[in-house]
Amino acid sequence: MSAAIEVHGLTKTYGDLTAVDDITFSVGQGEFFGILGPNGAGKTTTLEMIEGLRQPDAGRVRLLGENPWPRNASLLPRIGVQLQASSFFERLTAREQIRTFAALYGVPAVRADAWLGRVGLEDKAGTRTEKLSGGQKQRLAIASALVHDPEVVFLDEPTAALDPQARRNLWDLLGTLNESGRTVVLTTHYMDEAEALCDRVAIVDHGRLLELDTPSALVRGLDADVRIYVDAALLDVDEAAAIPQVSAAERDGDSTVVRTKAPSVVLAALAERQVLEGLQVKAATLEDVFLTRTGREYRA
Amino acid sequence: MTAFWSLSVATFKGFFRDKQSVFFAIVFPLMFLVLFGGVLDFETSRLELVEVGDVALVEELPPPAQDAFEEAFEVTSTDDLDEALTQVAEGDVDAAIEMRGDTFVAHYSQADQVKAAMTQGTLRAFVDAANVAASGEPPRFAFRAERVEDESLDAIQFVTPGLLGWAIAMSAAFGAAATLQGWRESKLLRRLRLSPASTGQIVAARIGVAVIIALVQMAIFVGLATVAFGMQLTGYWWMAVPLIVAGTLSFMALGLLAGALAKSAEGAVNLANFFVLPMAFLSGSFFPLDGAPEWLRTISLAMPLRHLNDAMSDVMVRGLGPSATVLTFVILLGFAVVVTAVAARLFRWDAD
Ligand SMILES: Nc1ncnc2c1ncn2[C@@H]1O[C@H](COP(=O)(O)OP(=O)(O)O)[C@@H](O)[C@H]1O
Ligand SMILES: [Mg+2]
Numbered sequence: 001m002s003a004a005i006e007v008h009g010l011t012k013t014y015g016d017l018t019a020v021d022d023i024t025f026s027v028g029q030g031e032f033f034g035i036l037g038p039n040g041a042g043k044t045t046t047l048e049m050i051e052g053l054r055q056p057d058a059g060r061v062r063l064l065g066e067n068p069w070p071r072n073a074s075l076l077p078r079i080g081v082q083l084q085a086s087s088f089f090e091r092l093t094a095r096e097q098i099r100t101f102a103a104l105y106g107v108p109a110v111r112a113d114a115w116l117g118r119v120g121l122e123d124k125a126g127t128r129t130e131k132l133s134g135g136q137k138q139r140l141a142i143a144s145a146l147v148h149d150p151e152v153v154f155l156d157e158p159t160a161a162l163d164p165q166a167r168r169n170l171w172d173l174l175g176t177l178n179e180s181g182r183t184v185v186l187t188t189h190y191m192d193e194a195e196a197l198c199d200r201v202a203i204v205d206h207g208r209l210l211e212l213d214t215p216s217a218l219v220r221g222l223d224a225d226v227r228i229y230v231d232a233a234l235l236d237v238d239e240a241a242a243i244p245q246v247s248a249a250e251r252d253g254d255s256t257v258v259r260t261k262a263p264s265v266v267l268a269a270l271a272e273r274q275v276l277e278g279l280q281v282k283a284a285t286l287e288d289v290f291l292t293r294t295g296r297e298y299r300a
Numbered sequence: 301m302t303a304f305w306s307l308s309v310a311t312f313k314g315f316f317r318d319k320q321s322v323f324f325a326i327v328f329p330l331m332f333l334v335l336f337g338g339v340l341d342f343e344t345s346r347l348e349l350v351e352v353g354d355v356a357l358v359e360e361l362p363p364p365a366q367d368a369f370e371e372a373f374e375v376t377s378t379d380d381l382d383e384a385l386t387q388v389a390e391g392d393v394d395a396a397i398e399m400r401g402d403t404f405v406a407h408y409s410q411a412d413q414v415k416a417a418m419t420q421g422t423l424r425a426f427v428d429a430a431n432v433a434a435s436g437e438p439p440r441f442a443f444r445a446e447r448v449e450d451e452s453l454d455a456i457q458f459v460t461p462g463l464l465g466w467a468i469a470m471s472a473a474f475g476a477a478a479t480l481q482g483w484r485e486s487k488l489l490r491r492l493r494l495s496p497a498s499t500g501q502i503v504a505a506r507i508g509v510a511v512i513i514a515l516v517q518m519a520i521f522v523g524l525a526t527v528a529f530g531m532q533l534t535g536y537w538w539m540a541v542p543l544i545v546a547g548t549l550s551f552m553a554l555g556l557l558a559g560a561l562a563k564s565a566e567g568a569v570n571l572a573n574f575f576v577l578p579m580a581f582l583s584g585s586f587f588p589l590d591g592a593p594e595w596l597r598t599i600s601l602a603m604p605l606r607h608l609n610d611a612m613s614d615v616m617v618r619g620l621g622p623s624a625t626v627l628t629f630v631i632l633l634g635f636a637v638v639v640t641a642v643a644a645r646l647f648r649w650d651a652d
Contacts, residue, residue, distance in 0.1 A: 053490055053649075076496045083487040089310045090482060091317040096310065103306030104495040 002065070004029045004152050004183040005050060010059035012045050012207075019045045021207035022059070027185060027200075029151075032178045034198030035187040036286065042207040043187035047154055050185070051081055064151060077105055080150035082141045082158060088129045094136075095125040098144050105148035115143040119173060135166035139173065152183040159193060171196055191286040203290060210293045215286060222292055224284035225259035228266060232256045234275040243269045255280075303497035307505035315475065315513060324474065325513060326520060329467035332586070333521060336463065337456035337529045347419055349373045350384045352398040357430050365429045372422055395419045456529040458588065461540075461612035464521045466576075466585035468514045468544060469551045469605050473572040475510055476555025481568035484559075490649060507552065514548045515541065522616075534619035540612050543625060546632040550604035551576070553639035560646040579603045584610075604635045 005027040012020040020042040027033040035043045048054045050061050052068030052075065061068055066075050088097050095116060102112035116122050119139040124132060129140065138158050145153055158174065159167040167190070174197055178184045188194055194201045195215040203210040203218075211218055225247055230240065235256050240249035245262040260266045263281060270276060291297060315321055351358070361369060376393070378384050384396035388407050394415050395408040406423050408416050432439045483489040492502055518540060525531035554575050555568075562568035580586065582599060583606035589597050600606045611628035614620040 048490075051494060053494065071493065073496060076494060079494070081491065081494050083491050086486045087488045087491045088486065089488065090314040092310055092313060096313065100306045100310045101495070104303045104492070104497045106303075106496075 002029065003027060003062075004031070004064060005033075005185065006060075006062040007046075007050060008060045010046065010049060010061065011057050012042075012049060012054065013057050018207050020049070020056075023202075023204070023207075023209045024059075025202055025209065025212055027183060029183055030178055030181045032184045032197060032199045033186070034194040034201040035185070035204060036189070036191065036194040036198075036201050037187075037204035038189055041189075041204045043189075043204060044156055045207075046204070047156055047185065047187060051079065051154055077148060078151045080145035080148065080153040082138075082145040082153075082155045084141075084156065086137070087141065088137075088144075091128055091130070093126050093128055094121055094132065094140050097129055097140060098147055101144040102147045107148050112147050115147050116140075119143045133166070134162050135170060138162065138170060142173065142177075146177070150182070152185065153177060155184065155186045157187050157189065159188065159190065167193070191290070195286055201286065203286070203293070205290075205294055211289060218286060218289045219284045222284050222289055223261070224288050224292070225261055226263040226284070227282045228258040228260065228263065228270070229255040229280040229282070230258060230270065230275050231278050234277065235270070235273065239273075302501075303495075304501045304505050307497065307502060308508050311479070311506060311509045312512070315509065321471070321475070321478075325467060325471035326517060329463050329470070329517075330520065330524065332466075333459065333463050333525065333529075336459040336586075337525060337531075346374045347372060347395070347415065347422065348393040349375045349419075350387055350393045350396045351375055351377045352381050352384045352396055353379055355397055355399050355404070357399065357404045357427065358397075360433065361426065361430055362433045365426065365433070369426055395423070397423070454530070456525055456531045457617040458613065460521060460525040460531055461616050462583070462585040462609045464518060465547065465583065465605050465609040465612060466580040467517050467521065468547055468608075469554075469576050469580065471513055471517065472510050472548045472551035473555035473558065473576050474569050475513070476506070476552040477558040477562070477568035477572040478555075478565055479506060480556055480559030481562055481565040484649065485565060507549070510548050510552055511545050514544050518544055531617075533616055536615045536619075536621050539615040539622050539625055543608060543611050543615070543628060543632075546629050546636070547604065547608040549636040550608075550632045550639070553636045553643065554604075556643040557639055557646070560643045560648070576605075579605050582606065583608075604632050607631045 003026040007026065008024050010020055010023045011018065023042075023046060035046060037043055045054065049056045050063055050068065052061075052063070052070070052072055055069050063075060064078055066072055068075055089100060092100065095113065098112045098116060099109045102109065113125070116125055119142060121136060121139055121143070124136055129137060132140065142155065142158060145155070155174070159170050162170065171193065174184075174186070186197065198215065200212065200214050201218065202212045213221065229252070232251060232254050235258075237249045237251055237256055240246060240256050240258045243258070243266055245265045246258055246260050248259040250257050250259075258266060258270075267281075270279065287297075358366070358369060358375075381396070381398065384393075384398075385407055387393045388396050388409050391409065391411060395406050397404065397406050399405070404423075404427055406420065408419050410416055480489075483492075493499075522531070522533070522537075522540075526533065555572050558571035558575060559568045562571050582589075582596065583603045584600070585605065589600060589606075592600075607628045611625045614624045615622070
């Protein structure tokens, strides 16, 4: 399968600031690709260079085998973009918005209306976009990006500014977007979101690509400890440290935190001592990957 | 639906659903039309006289002349000459009249020369009429005054084109400024750039909507002025339609410039206002420029609205034909091209 997107040495500077610094990666067709990083990491700038909205200062972009810059009219019907939740015409209803976007691509109104249903907005079809909730606006923006059934779709932080519940709800929709072989590129500053949705994740910080792999490989590659939280009243730090294969033990609030690379051995030992009441096991996450690579706590 | 058509419909709906835009484009200028054309016209059409003591001349006028006198003048009475003179000096009335023996004396002020001449001329006519009546002879010659402009001295004839021009300038400039800045802030501009719709289609749709709004303004203004205030259109009034199209392009260009310069949608509209309001004053939209100093009138020639106002008056109320407007088209379209080019140079995709 050939690559849907190839990016080589992509660089963009604004004055002294290198917003995107020599980034190289490729995205396969049908892949759900995530670009993860804190605010200001350069995610949007990277996306906009791939979409053909900005000219790279250095490097090369191939989108569906073509150069997107300058405005490449033959590419435009093949890609879909959601730039930000408010990119709508003023004072139109949800149905009018998506029909207008559909018309720009020569797509008939019935197909636009069907997309409203797919994203669960048929009840809101007659509501003006200004009156929609944040989650509903995002659904409409995503539907508007997909209305012409593009081969590649770009979603820039579609869950930003949503409450946790709305964010989870949106994940269900996002997870279906590459079902039909569509390539999806999503940026996010939520670690859990990248882990839940993406086939592969590029972690960026200060414009640089730190890591690129599947979420599980990234975590595995860390060789990080699993943390087991035990009620401190049942097991103190010294007892915990004495268990074989435990690499470290520490107190964290009401819990004793046991770190190990052999969780099954340690869990068996804990079971023997009958201290499993309220026990929690936490595997390493992308947050640990970020911490290890940058030495900083991940803060979105 | 084509991209052009759907963009036009979307923009059109967006405008007419915005109560504030509709108010400023249509209702607000109409209030001025009613004020200038309807209310003020009423009060200024009669000359005001103050009669000091008994003025025998007026009482001795033959009955038809007396009616005419009452129609021409609004008369108040006083016995105090000094008070009457103060009123004249302060411009509260146009003249004070009194009898000194057989001499009819009219006191007037030269402050408003046109009014002074009108007052003098009209009073002299009544004195002549009174003399003829006193001689007991039937008058040999009859006199009837007929205005050259055929009632066109009515204020409505002159305020309508100017106020219409102002209304069109306002909505075209504000609309273009707000659209450019609003679409930039919401990234809709970039979103559209990533759709297959061409820049030409997008721009044409926006211009089309602005032109339709301007023609709606014209229909409402001219409709109200003719039906409610008795405005009379002259033969080539329809030439106002292409003039308005050309004017809309000029004012949109100004709006684009404001939108390109400003940092926020609100700032864009304020800046457009900063362009349009002084232009409207200098272009004679609110009051005629006849009394303005020469240098101000020269400056006003740089304003597209000045040319649009003049040309609209020419074809709508002065009875001139299309050939009088040729230069106006050249100026309006030239202004649109130059200012759009400047705006394009200043254009940025991003709000920040
Ligand atoms: N048009 C611009 N002019 C100057 N600096 C910019 C511009 N766009 C982005 N930046 C800067 O580039 C960096 C990366 O921005 P961005 O790509 O928007 O990050 P992200 O999307 O990851 O939050 C930030 O420091 C931002 O301030
Ligand atoms: Mg961003």
